[in-house]
Amino acid sequence: MRAASVSDFRELARRRLPRIFFEYIDGGSYAEETLRRNVADLEAIALRQRVMRDMTELDMGVEVFGQKLSMPVGLAPVGMSGMYAARGEVQAARAAQAAGIPFCLSTVGVCSLEEVTQGAQAPWFQLYMLKDRGFMRELLGRAKDLGSPVLVFTVDLPVPGARYRDVRSGFTGGTALQAALTQAWDGVTHPSWTWDLFTRGKPHTLGTVASAVQGSRRVTDFLSWISRNFDRSVTWKDLDWVRETWDGPIVVKGVLDAEDARDAVKAGAQGLVVSNHGGRQLDGVRSSISALPRIVDAVGDDLEVLMDGGVRSGLDVLKALSLGAKAVLLGRAWAYALGAGGEAQVTRMLNIIRSELAVAMILTGCRSARAAGRELLDGIDVPSVANRARS
Numbered sequence: 001m002r003a004a005s006v007s008d009f010r011e012l013a014r015r016r017l018p019r020i021f022f023e024y025i026d027g028g029s030y031a032e033e034t035l036r037r038n039v040a041d042l043e044a045i046a047l048r049q050r051v052m053r054d055m056t057e058l059d060m061g062v063e064v065f066g067q068k069l070s071m072p073v074g075l076a077p078v079g080m081s082g083m084y085a086a087r088g089e090v091q092a093a094r095a096a097q098a099a100g101i102p103f104c105l106s107t108v109g110v111c112s113l114e115e116v117t118q119g120a121q122a123p124w125f126q127l128y129m130l131k132d133r134g135f136m137r138e139l140l141g142r143a144k145d146l147g148s149p150v151l152v153f154t155v156d157l158p159v160p161g162a163r164y165r166d167v168r169s170g171f172t173g174g175t176a177l178q179a180a181l182t183q184a185w186d187g188v189t190h191p192s193w194t195w196d197l198f199t200r201g202k203p204h205t206l207g208t209v210a211s212a213v214q215g216s217r218r219v220t221d222f223l224s225w226i227s228r229n230f231d232r233s234v235t236w237k238d239l240d241w242v243r244e245t246w247d248g249p250i251v252v253k254g255v256l257d258a259e260d261a262r263d264a265v266k267a268g269a270q271g272l273v274v275s276n277h278g279g280r281q282l283d284g285v286r287s288s289i290s291a292l293p294r295i296v297d298a299v300g301d302d303l304e305v306l307m308d309g310g311v312r313s314g315l316d317v318l319k320a321l322s323l324g325a326k327a328v329l330l331g332r333a334w335a336y337a338l339g340a341g342g343e344a345q346v347t348r349m350l351n352i353i354r355s356e357l358a359v360a361m362i363l364t365g366c367r368s369a370r371a372a373g374r375e376l377l378d379g380i381d382v383p384s385v386a387n388r389a390r391s
């Protein structure tokens with residue numbers, strides 16, 4: 001099948017990836033209510049069609065944190081991407097660079113900061129607050145020395161939410177023997193993935209944090225180390241501590257509440273990502289798109305507001321811009337494409353998003369992504385979005 005849409009990349013990834021990794025990407029937490037809302041609330045927003053407006057000139061570029069983007073899109077941090085395709089983070093970073101958009105490397109990437117920086121331009125770096133502050137300081141120093149332009153500080157994971165699918169697939173929760181058997185079976189039944197990952201994809205460790213996790217060989221060992229290290233004592237004051245080592249832009253990722261957004265401004269953040277971690281943390285919270293307008297109203301003049309969650313097309317990108325996001329981050333969209341076939345498929349997915357965004361801009365009469373606003377919307381059937389968007 002030749003993929004025509006993000007849902008096609010999802011299907012290709014489902015076929016190619018071992019079940020444990022497909023379910024890890026695809027799933028959300030608990031009953032996956034928020035995961036569904038993220039997608040459904042975007043779908044429920046109607047764009048306003050405009051015609052006969054000479055749309056020859058189209059400017060899709062935006063500038064975020066002093067960086068020019070060829071379109072208002074970036075690749076969100078997605079953990080363990082090097083298990084979806086060989087050295088997956090490097091492949092995705094290259095695709096992003098070729099597309100003129102940023103790639104954000106997860107703390108729990110298979111490829112280290114150093115490896116990604118050798119293979120492509122220095123990525124944005126995502127960091128969790130870890131109990132081991134000495135190690136955090138070392139990570140921040142490494143990111144700075146390598147020239148990472150933006151620090152994405154993820155704040156919605158002081159503790160991991162329960163992901164039922166990971167237990168059912170055998171990815172988490174079992175014994176080492178059960179995990180080994182599941183992996184062996186997955187390997188045999190997914191030969192193209194196995195060939196890719198075992199001939200050119202090793203080592204299967206979490207590169208950036210490898211030095212802190214001595215003696216572990218399985219990716220799941222690293223994940224349990226990081227789970228034990230999430231720091232639930234974190235407060236806005238810790239941003240001052242981060243600032244001592246990091247003097248570039250700090251983008252707080254995982255804000256859904258306007259009061260938290262105001263606190264992020266007071267704490268000196270340069271940006272925030274309206275996000276519920278792709279429906280992977282507190283299930284039952286509102287969708288990102290429904291949280292966006294009130295946060296833009298509260299702090300949109302004080303810092304740069306990005307959003308992620310449920311974006312599956314260029315049309316979704318325009319809807320998010322219309323409600324005030326300066327740019328959106330794609331999570332599963334690129335993880336599916338990478339799992340479907342590496343860099344070439346991520347490039348293809350980004351081309352699809354770009355052309356869908358262009359069509360949406362032309363048919364709504366929007367000449368510049370920077371100028372997109374609520375006038376591009378015709379109707380919003382999601383009460384929580386509509387109330388704020390009208391005010």
Ligand SMILES: Cc1cc2nc3c(=O)[nH]c(=O)nc-3n(C[C@H](O)[C@H](O)[C@H](O)COP(=O)(O)O)c2cc1C
Binds near residue numbers: 330332333
């Ligand atoms: C498989 C997977 C792994 C993720 N890993 C991380 C991570 O390591 N750090 C982080 O801040 N967010 C992580 N996220 C959340 C994404 O950065 C992003 O917020 C989310 O995927 C957006 O929703 P979407 O997938 O619907 O686009 C992950 C998401 C997925 C799907």
